[in-house]
Every structure is written in structure tokens, then in C-alpha cells.
Amino acid sequence: MDEKLTRFVQAQRPVLNQFLEDQLTRDVAQPTLARSMSYSLLAGGKRLRPLLYLATIFSFDQSVDLTQELPIAGAIELIHTYSLIHDDLPAMDNDDYRRGRLTNHKKFGEAMAILAGDGLLTLAFEWVAKSPVDPLVLSEMIRVLAQASGPSGMVAGQAIDIEQTGHPLHELAAIQQLDALKTGRLLTAPLQMASIKLKLDERLRQALVEFGQHFGVAFQIYDDLLDLTSTRAAQGKQVHKDEAAGKNTYPELLGIPQARQQLQTELDQAHLSLTAVTEGTSFNPELLLSFLSYFDEERES
Numbered sequence: 001m002d003e004k005l006t007r008f009v010q011a012q013r014p015v016l017n018q019f020l021e022d023q024l025t026r027d028v029a030q031p032t033l034a035r036s037m038s039y040s041l042l043a044g045g046k047r048l049r050p051l052l053y054l055a056t057i058f059s060f061d062q063s064v065d066l067t068q069e070l071p072i073a074g075a076i077e078l079i080h081t082y083s084l085i086h087d088d089l090p091a092m093d094n095d096d097y098r099r100g101r102l103t104n105h106k107k108f109g110e111a112m113a114i115l116a117g118d119g120l121l122t123l124a125f126e127w128v129a130k131s132p133v134d135p136l137v138l139s140e141m142i143r144v145l146a147q148a149s150g151p152s153g154m155v156a157g158q159a160i161d162i163e164q165t166g167h168p169l170h171e172l173a174a175i176q177q178l179d180a181l182k183t184g185r186l187l188t189a190p191l192q193m194a195s196i197k198l199k200l201d202e203r204l205r206q207a208l209v210e211f212g213q214h215f216g217v218a219f220q221i222y223d224d225l226l227d228l229t230s231t232r233a234a235q236g237k238q239v240h241k242d243e244a245a246g247k248n249t250y251p252e253l254l255g256i257p258q259a260r261q262q263l264q265t266e267l268d269q270a271h272l273s274l275t276a277v278t279e280g281t282s283f284n285p286e287l288l289l290s291f292l293s294y295f296d297e298e299r300e301s
Helices: 003-027 031-041 048-060 066-087 105-108 110-129 136-149 154-164 172-197 200-228 241-245 250-254 256-275 286-299
Strands: none
Touching: 003 031, 003 066, 003 110, 003 286, 031 066, 031 105, 031 110, 031 256, 048 066, 048 172, 048 200, 048 286, 066 105, 066 110, 066 136, 066 154, 066 172, 136 154, 136 172, 136 250, 136 256, 136 286, 154 172, 172 200, 200 250, 200 256, 250 256, 256 286
């Protein structure tokens, strides 16, 4: 990661983690459910999605009131964590390890893991709904989050993934659509939600959406490549599973060299999306652009 992103992460991730821990403790009273939800939510993780939200806010306003922004950022992380818990279940990806330790269902049983995911998903919308934001703005932010995580976004992508596993997709456009839904929508939502809250004009909103879309696809290509080129120790979970399971991935369709080229194409487009709209605005794109350094390890391979 470049220095700007490193400083931002070091400043904001501990604050976000503390908020998640404190707020979850206050909001979940049932002891076993609370332990199961906390186990996955507080297991570490990059926090990319909430950090993208906060970074977008900071890119327009340096005097940010974190007490107002953390519940919204945290809600996005709740949804991401719910999706991981459910993805790991035997009926889905059947994973035993996540972030270097047992998956939720291996620790608490399948039934409690399902409930923990359900709890995180619904609590996310409670957190956003309580935010002291103009009701019309708030309703639009909730709509974006629901669409990104629901049957027109992430859930739809997961459904396609399940149906097509073992049935190769032969067109790049089909895999692009799969990944845009499964991964891209929830990485784009933080930028959309921030742009709505900031009441940005349509040109800036669209630029942020395009950045998020390209970032999301790049993230999935990167993840696909790491499944083939990294180790279990480095990833904290089993690797080489996608190929064994017959998953549709960029490396499977294109091969590793061309998948890396496609990754670079997505990153170039993400960069262009933001640099084309800075003139005449208070928008400083440097912080968001620094998120592209997340992929440096694979680009240097």
C-alpha cells in the first residue's frame, strides 16, 4: 500500500473497530448470538468497504464528524460480514477457516451461524436508519445499500455463482456480470452512499460509481489470482478451492497472464474515472486513488 493509504488505514481502522465492538455489545443482548456475531465481525479483516465510505467523505470535507459517519460505515461492514458467514456454510462454499481461524458454523454450529448472519444483516439497516441525516437523503442511502446487498446485487451474484459452478462461462462479459454483482455492488455502495449524503452533483456521483465498479471487479480478479498464487498461511483460508470446485473466474477463462492484464485494465479505468472530474470542484481524489495500491502485490508479480 502507498503511504497515504497506510496512514489513513492506521488512523481510521482502529476507530472503526472500536465502534463496531462497542455498538454491537450495546445492541445484542442474547449472549450466544452476541458471541457468534462478534466472533466474525471482530475477527480482523481489511475493512475496505467502510473505509471507502469514510475516504469518500474525507475527500470532500476534512472536518468530518465521525460520530455521524461511523454507524453508516459500520453498517456496510455488518453486511459484508454477514455475507462471509453465509458463504462459508456447508450449503454454500463449505469453508472450515476464515481469517486464519474456524469459520462461524464450525465454532457455533450451522443454526447459530445462520442467525448471526441474519442478525448482522438486519442490524445494519437499524444503524443506518438511526443516523441523524435528512430523511429523504437517508431513505436514498438505505435504498442503495439494500439494492447492493440484495436480489439485484450481491445475492443475485451469489445465485449465479451457485448455478454456474461446474458449468463454465465462456464469455468474458458473463464473468464480468457475475463479479460486478457478487463483489462489485457492495464495493460500489459505499461511494454511492457517501455521494448521496454529500448531495453531490450527478457528474461527481457517476464518477464515484464508475470508480467503485472498476475497483470491485479488480478486487474479484485479484482475489481469484490469489486463490491460485498465494498460500493458506498468507490468506488465512484454504486456497486453490475455486479451480477444484469448478468456479468461474478470470484466471480460469483467460489464464493467469491475461487475468493480470485485465486487472490492470480495471485499475486504469478506475483511475481515469476520478481524475477526469476534479476540475472546478472541491474534490481531492488522491485518497481514493491510493486505494488502488491495494493491488500492488499482484501487479508486481
